Amino acid sequence: MHEQVLRRVILLGTVAILGIVGMQTYWVATTWNLNDTEFSQKAQLALYGVARQLAAENNTSLPKRDIVRQRSSNYFIVNTESEIDAQRLEFLMQQELQRLNLDIDFEYAIFDCSTNEMAYGGYCFADSEPRPPAARAGNLPPDENLLYYFGVKFPTRIGYIWQKMQLVVFLSVILILTVAFFSYSLVVILRQRRLATMQKEFIDNMTHEFKTPLSTIRIAATVLARDERVARDARLSRYARLIHEQYERLNGQVEKVLQIASIEKGDFNIKRERIDLQEILPPLLSSARARTEERDGHLTWQLPERPLPLYADPLHLANILHNLLDNAVKYGGPSPRIAVIGRVAHDHLHLAVSDNGPGIAPEHQDRLFEKFYRVPTGDVHDVKGFGLGLYYVAQICRAHRWDIRVESKPGRGTTLHLRLPLSTSPEAVPA
Template sequence: MHERILRRVVVLGTLAILGIVGMQTYWVATTWNLNDTEFSQKAQLALYGVARQLAAENYASLPKRDIVRQRSSNYFIVNTESEIDAQRLEYLMQQELQRLNLNVDFEYAIFDCSTNEMAYGGYCYADPDRRPIAATAGNLPPDENLLYYFGVKFPTRIGYIWQKMQLVVFLSVILLLTVAFFAYSLLVILRQRRLATMQKEFIDNMTHEFKTPLSTIRIAAAVLSRDERVARDARLSRYARLIHEQYERLNGQVEKVLQIASIEKGDFRIQRERIDLQELLPPLLSSARARTEERDGHLTWQLPDRPLPLYADPLHLTNILYNLLDNAVKYGGPAPRIAVVGRVAHDHLHLAVSDNGPGIAEEHQERLFEKFYRVPTGDVHDVKGFGLGLYYVHQICRAHRWDIRVESRPGRGTTLHLRLPLSTSSEAVPA
C-alpha cells in the first residue's frame, strides 16, 4: 500500500468515525429529549386528571391557569384550591398513571396550612409486588404563593427514560464496539505497514549489498575459466562452470528483486521501442529447449509465418518470456513436454506457453501472481524459488497494459496466456 493511499485511508477513516460518533450522539441526545418531553407531558396530564377529580369530589372549581407547575425535571406542584385527602390522592395518582401507561414510582406531600410545611404522604412503587418503604420526609419544597396544593416527585425518572431507550443504548454500544474495532484495525494496519517498510528496506539494502560480491564472483569465475591449468583439469573446469552457473542464477534473482523494488517505489519506467517478436523469441526458445532436453523432455513451438511487431520494452519482454519458459521447464514434471503456440486475431498476438506438469488447483490460481506466493506442496520442495517470477511478469504486463491469465487443471498441466497488441508502421509509441 502506497504512502499516499494509506494516508487517505487514515484520514477518511478518521472522518468516518467522527461522523458516525457525532450522528450517534445526536441521535441519543434527540431520543433522550423526546422521551423526557413525553414523560413531562404524561406526568402533567396525570396530575391534571387528579386535580380535576379532587375538585369534582369537593364540588370546587380549579384555577383558570397554572394548575400544574413543574418546579424541576421530576418535581411537580398541583394547585387545587380545595382540601386534599391523602389516601384519595394516592389512589387517584395510581389510577391516572396506569391510565397513561406511565409505570414509574412517585412520592407525594400535601401542604399543611397550620404549619406552613409540606406533610409527607408516602412513596408509591409502580410495581405493586414490591414492599413499600416507610414514609420519610423527601425533598419536596413548598410553594409560597399557593394555599391548597400537593407536590409529587418522580425519583426514578432517569431510570424510566433509560429503560425506554434500551434499543438505542444497545445499538450505541454495538456502534462503539465497531468503532473501537475499526480504530484497533487501523492501528494494526499502521504497525504492519511500518514493519513491512522496515522489512522491505532491509531486503532492498541487502540485495544491493549482494551486487559487489556477485561482481567479484563473476570476475573470479571468468579468470578461473580462462586459466589453462583449470581448463586441462576436468574437475576444476566443472567447478568453475558451476560457479559461473550459480552466479548467473543468483544474479538473476537479485536483478529481479531490484526491478520489483523499483516498480513498487514508482521509479519504474517502461522504455518502449518497436521490436519484432520473431527475432526476440527464437534464442529464448533454443535455450529453453536445451534445458528441457537435459531433463529428457521436449519443447515445440508454432508461430505465425509473418512479422510480429510489438511496441514494448525489449529487456522486460525478454524477461517475461524467459520466466514463462523457465517455469514451464521447472514445473513441467520429470520429463517436461512444453508447447509454445502463437496466433494472430484482431490485431493481437495470443501467445500460450503450456506444460504437462501436475497442474494448479483452482483455489491457488487467483493468487498465482501475488508476491512471494508459491503453490503449497506440503513438505516436498522439489523446485526452489522465491515466488517472484510470476509477480514480476504480472507487474510488467500491467505496466504494458497486456492481458495475462492462467489456465490449469490438476493432473493436466498448466497454460499461461498472453495477449499482446500488434503495432503498425504508422503507430506512434504510446506514453
C-alpha cells in the first residue's frame, strides 16, 4: 500500500469514525432529552389526575395555577389546598401511573401542618412482586409557600429512562466496538506496513549487494571457459558451463527483483518504441523449444503471416514473453506440450500460451499475479521459483495498459491470454 493511499485511508477512516461518533452522541443526547421530557409530562399528568380526584372526593376546588410544581428532575410537589389521606393518595398514585404506562417506583410524603415537616408516606414499587420493606430512599423537602400538599419522588428515574433507551444503548455499544476494532485494525495495518517496509528494504539492499559478487562470478566463469586447459578437459568444461548457467539463473532473479522494486518505488519508466513482434518472438520460441525438447516435450506455434507492429518497450516485452514461455515449460508436466497461438482481431493481437500441465484450481487463479504467490503443492516443491515471474508480467502489462488473464482447469492445463493493441503509426500510443 502506497504512502499516500495509506494516509488517505487513515484520514477518511478517522473523519468517518468521528462523524459517526458525533452523530451517535447527538442521537443519544436527543433521545435522552425526549424521554426525559416525556417522563416529566406523564408524571405531571399523573399527579394532576391524583390532585383532581382528591379534590373531588373532598368537595373542594383546586388552585387555578401551579398545582404541580417540579422541584427537581425527579421530585414533584402537588398543591391540593385540602386534607390528604395517605392510603387514598397511594392508591390513586398507583392507579394514575398505571393508566399512563409509567412503570416506575415512587415514594411520597405529606406535609404535616402541626410539625411543619414532611411526613414520610412510604416507598411503592412499580410491580406487585413481594419485596422487603424499603428504607427511605431520599430527602423530600417541604415548600414554605404551601399549606396542603404532598411530595412525590421517583428515585429510579434515570434507570427508567435508560430502560426506555435499550435500542440506543445497544447500538452505542456496537459503535464503541466498531471504533475499537477500527483502531486496532489501524494499529495492525501500520505495524504490518512498517514490517513490510523493513522487509522490502532488506531484500532490495541484499539484491544490490549480490550484483558485485555476481559480476565477479561471471567474469571468472568466462575466463575459466576460455582457458585452453579447461576446454580440453570435458569435466572442467562442464563445470565451467554449469557455473555460467547458474550465474545466469541467479542474475535473472536478481534483475527481476530490482525491476519490481523500481516499479513499486514509482521510478519505473517504460521506453516505448515501434517494434515488430515477428522479430522478437521467434528467438524466444526457439529457446523455449530447446528447453522443452530437453524434457521430452514439444512446442508448436501458429502466428499470423504478417507484420505485428506494437508500440512497446522491447526489453520488457521480451521479458514477459520469456516468463510466459518459461512458466509453460516448468509447469507443463514431465513431458510438456506447449502451444503458442496468435490471431488478429479488431486491431488487437490475441496471444495465447497453453500447456498440458496439472492446471490451477479456481480458488488460486485470482491470486496468480500477486507478488510472491505460488500455487500450493503440499510438501512437493519440484519447481523452483520465488513467485515473482507472473507478478512482473502483470506489472508490465499494467504499465502498457495491456490485458492479461488466466484460463485453467485442474487436470486440463493452463492458458495465459495476452491482448496487445497493434500500432497503426509510429507515434500512436495505445489508450
